[in-house]
Amino acid sequence: MKNKIFDTLTEKAIELGAHKASVISAGEISLDRAFRDMCASNAFGVYGKCYMCPPDVGDIDELMAEVANYDYALVYQTVSELEDSFDFEGMVEAKKRTYPLAQSMREIFKNCGIKKVLHLGAGGCGVCKSCAKQTGEPCRFPEKAMPSLEAYGFNVSALAKSAGMKYINGQNTVTYFGAVLFSLDGE
Numbered sequence: 559m560k561n562k563i564f565d566t567l568t569e570k571a572i573e574l575g576a577h578k579a580s581v582i583s584a585g586e587i588s589l590d591r592a593f594r595d596m597c598a599s600n601a602f603g604v605y606g607k608c609y610m611c612p613p614d615v616g617d618i619d620e621l622m623a624e625v626a627n628y629d630y631a632l633v634y635q636t637v638s639e640l641e642d643s644f645d646f647e648g649m650v651e652a653k654k655r656t657y658p659l660a661q662s663m664r665e666i667f668k669n670c671g672i673k674k675v676l677h678l679g680a681g682g683c684g685v686c687k688s689c690a691k692q693t694g695e696p697c698r699f700p701e702k703a704m705p706s707l708e709a710y711g712f713n714v715s716a717l718a719k720s721a722g723m724k725y726i727n728g729q730n731t732v733t734y735f736g737a738v739l740f741s742l743d744g745e
């Protein structure tokens with residue numbers, strides 16, 4: 559039963575556009591607050607500008623502790639072609655294409671009857687063009703808002719290895735990762 563659910567989750571992720579998807583034990587996840595520092599260094603350009611990014615997303619120690627509440631992680635990646643390694647516009651567009659995929663994962667988990675889930679995406683929430691944080695309004699779509707793997711201190715390179723995926727997928731491509739942490743009822 560459990561393996562059938564895992565197969566369904568990975569198949570659906572690939573149907574939705576993931577290059578690869580795999581379920582791992584949450585115990586294989588490697589966390590380090592140093593990865594959160596990437597956000598603080600404004601590597602993603604949204605530090606302090608989005609409710610789902612540091613510092614607003616929450617204390618790093620509390621978020622890392624939250625990960626221990628889950629048993630499994632569906633890890634998925636997207637791979638997009640770039641014109642060349644300086645194609646920053648292509649990277650931004652490729653990241654934008656990960657947002658609908660990440661949101662669609664919510665429906666997949668609902669359809670599988672999995673209630674205990676934590677959805678984490680690639681570098682920033684991405685639901686609104688400009689986060690309500692920037693105008694001091696409350697979050698517009700709290701049911702859709704999604705933090706990033708980095709905000710929770712994920713070592714994404716190690717995550718890729720645990721999931722049997724390449725972190726980098728060749729010259730002139732960009733790879734993004736998302737993950738859904740979950741537990742199954744009755745385990």
Ligand code: SF4
Nearest residue numbers: 683686689690697698
């Ligand atoms: S849903 Fe919109 S307002 Fe809420 S955190 Fe995401 S980008 Fe900001």
